[in-house]
Amino acid sequence: MSNIGSWMQTVGGQWLLVGDGAALVTLMQTASSLPVVLLALPSGVIADRLDRRSVLLAAQFAMLAVSGALTVLAFTDALTPTTLLVLTFLLGCGTALMGPAWQAIQPELVERRQLGQAAALGAVNMNLARAVGPALGGAVVAAAGAGWVFAFNTASYLGIAAVLMMWRRPRTAAPATGNEGLLAALHAGRRYVWNAPGVRRVLLRTLLFIPGGAALWALLPLTASRSLGLGSGGYGLLLAAVGVGAVAGAFALPWVRRVLGANGTLAAGALVFAGVLAVLATVRAPWLVAVALLPAGLAWIGALSTLNAAVQARLPGWVRARGLAVYLLVFQGGQALAAPVWGAVAEWLGLSVSLLIAGAMMLLSAVSVRRWPLHDAEGINPSTSDHWPTPPLVFEPGEAEGPVLVSVVYRVPADHHAEFTDRMRHVARSRRRTGALTWGLYQDGNDPERFVETYLVSSWAEHLAQHHVRLTATDRRREERARELLAPGTLPEVTHAFDTASGSLVSGRVGVGALEGDDAETSG
Structure with a gap:
């Protein structure tokens, strides 16, 4: 329900800016994703140092307050483009605070062998919301105005807060960083990622997939309005087509992974995305574009669940949130930085040319899988091993003593x-x-x-x-x-x-x- 509210708000916010030019429309994605670039690493430290359930609750209530302010301004006709972008940025800050903790609790909910399915289930959750939220949001905006989609999103945060209040973390899942300072904890997370080749390869594959893929989300509102002549309801239906494809693809994903493997799934997803972007650039029939967006949903869920499960399986508990923060930094940061670039390219070279360039980038991503594949994770076991004997010293040093x-x-x-x-x-x-x-x-x-x-x-x-x-x-x-x-x-x-x-x-x-x-x- 909360994801549905988020997608309704996305449609409402983007549609309010459609008449203000491509740059402002694409800045909506930047405003929601840029906070991850700024706050992902500190959020990872917080999630490793503090109780993750408490962190998640604090983020929910903060986003509830910001979304409530957005709703009030929308109903009183006081919502300007600048205010909309600022409040969207603040909501993104709540998402940035929530992201590492939300990802890091997954191994506390399911066994390690189920992480891939759990990541796919999370993607199904998001894409069910994408299938329902945009269409519902577009209809509500057209019928009653953007204020009501903001109001629904505000109320939806209460649902997650209620579930978190009922959930109790396992006793073994206490924070493991002790009295480690913020800078020391940041350095420890950076050091771990830098010296973990498997994690670095996941980040590289994410970096090669996201910028081209971001073009679809950044330019789809402009494609709907300029190329296809659709209103807010039609744009919502296009987003819904992506969501329907992702949900249907989730059922096929286990078979796809068995046949293609993780690297084959990434390569196939990039190829499919390249084809969809080419269709968006050249086809002017709305129903054909909607049909083409169905496999885009499958490609998106296949690539993202594969990457998410790969990084989850490689991170031990003591640094999991910080490692996931780096992953989210690359994932969300790639979208945040790419979105305004695609907006500028669309203004400079035209919408069709920018979509074709993005498709070419996705082709390069697919080809590069052979050169830089994901490393095999079968031999990796991130569970804690306390196998070193206690040092036999003649005195007990203080914790701060060193080096x-x-x-x-x-x-x-x-x-x-x-x-x-x-x-x-x-x-x-x-x-x-x-x-x-x-x-x-x-x-x-x-x-x-x-x-x-x-x-x-x-x-x-x-x-x-x-x-x-x-x-x-x-x-x-x-x-x-x-x-x-x-x-x-x-x-x-x-x-x-x-x-x-x-x-x-x-x-x-x-x-x-x-x-x-x-x-x-x-x-x-």
């Missing part, structure tokens, strides 16, 4: 040297994902069978997080594969060294600040 230099000594037979260094590349990514600022693997010049791994962690709290929160079953398997090559009967030797400037000296726990005279100068 900490961790050294691990391995003995590796000569015939395993090359294979060992190759397997340790995966261990290096694991260390960096979970907190290492630097990493290195060195071979002893006096004893070639002795290898020393070193990595630096910013604080003792960060290293404890590695021990108990951040390592996954996949990380454990990577370590075990490297240690299979050690000399028989030997175990890694681990040491933890603290920066003397931090005051963590073991002998009497003497800090640098306690030194006096010349010694104090020397310590500096």
Whole structure:
């Protein structure tokens, strides 16, 4: 119901701006998507640090207030294009705050093996709303004015709030970042994504699909009014055709994935979208355009559910909301930045040419799947693995003490040297994902069978997080594969060294600040 309200409001808002030129129409999409670019990463930190149910409730009530103001202004004829765009931007801020938390709770609702189906079900939800909301919104705007679609959307936020109030998160789903600061948490999320090749590849595929796909949503209102001569009701029916195609496609999606696989689904979706954009550019019969939009819905749901499930399956719980925030940043940000570009191109080169250019971009996206496919996720298990033993220190460091230099000594037979260094590349990514600022693997010049791994962690709290929160079953398997090559009967030797400037000296726990005279100068 809330998604139906959102689509009704989208139709009402866009139709109010149709007479003001292509630039303002496309800015509606920018106003709703740009907040994700600005707030996605902080929202991800908030969703990882705080109770996600509380975050979602706060976002719902904030959007309820903004939508209520929009409704009042519409009924009093005080709603200007600028005010409409500003309030749409504020609603987008609520969506940006809600997005990472909403995505991150999915693994708390279904098992990992069902994430793909859950993502498709979410897409069905959205596209059922797209099938009903635009047509209903167009009819309401034509019959009673835009104020009533804004009023319906305002009331719809109460439904989600009621469901969230009834839901109780699992006890095991508590925030895992502890007292981690905002900047440290942002850096940890960026570090994880940068050192996770599978996640980076999902982001690349999203970036290659979204800009061309955004042209359909940005330019469809102009296509309806200028090329097809339709009113608000006709535009709503065109959007409904996309929604109907997506809902029908959801039933075919499991079969499509079995036949084509994830990468084939992405390539086929881009090809279909390219064909639909070509139809929009060249066909002037409304019924033919509506028929062409049906497979566009299937292509959209296929690509987005595939990408969403791919990123969900690769993220562990401690950084899930931040990783999803980066995904939403690329997804929504791509739409936000592409929409005004398509509006400018349409004004400069014409509507048909801009749609053909977008279709060519989708063709390139399809071809690029062969060069940059999604990585196989079958061997990835993001569940937490607390397999490291407690460090046997002679004193208990404070959480803020650091940096900490961790050294691990391995003995590796000569015939395993090359294979060992190759397997340790995966261990290096694991260390960096979970907190290492630097990493290195060195071979002893006096004893070639002795290898020393070193990595630096910013604080003792960060290293404890590695021990108990951040390592996954996949990380454990990577370590075990490297240690299979050690000399028989030997175990890694681990040491933890603290920066003397931090005051963590073991002998009497003497800090640098306690030194006096010349010694104090020397310590500096």
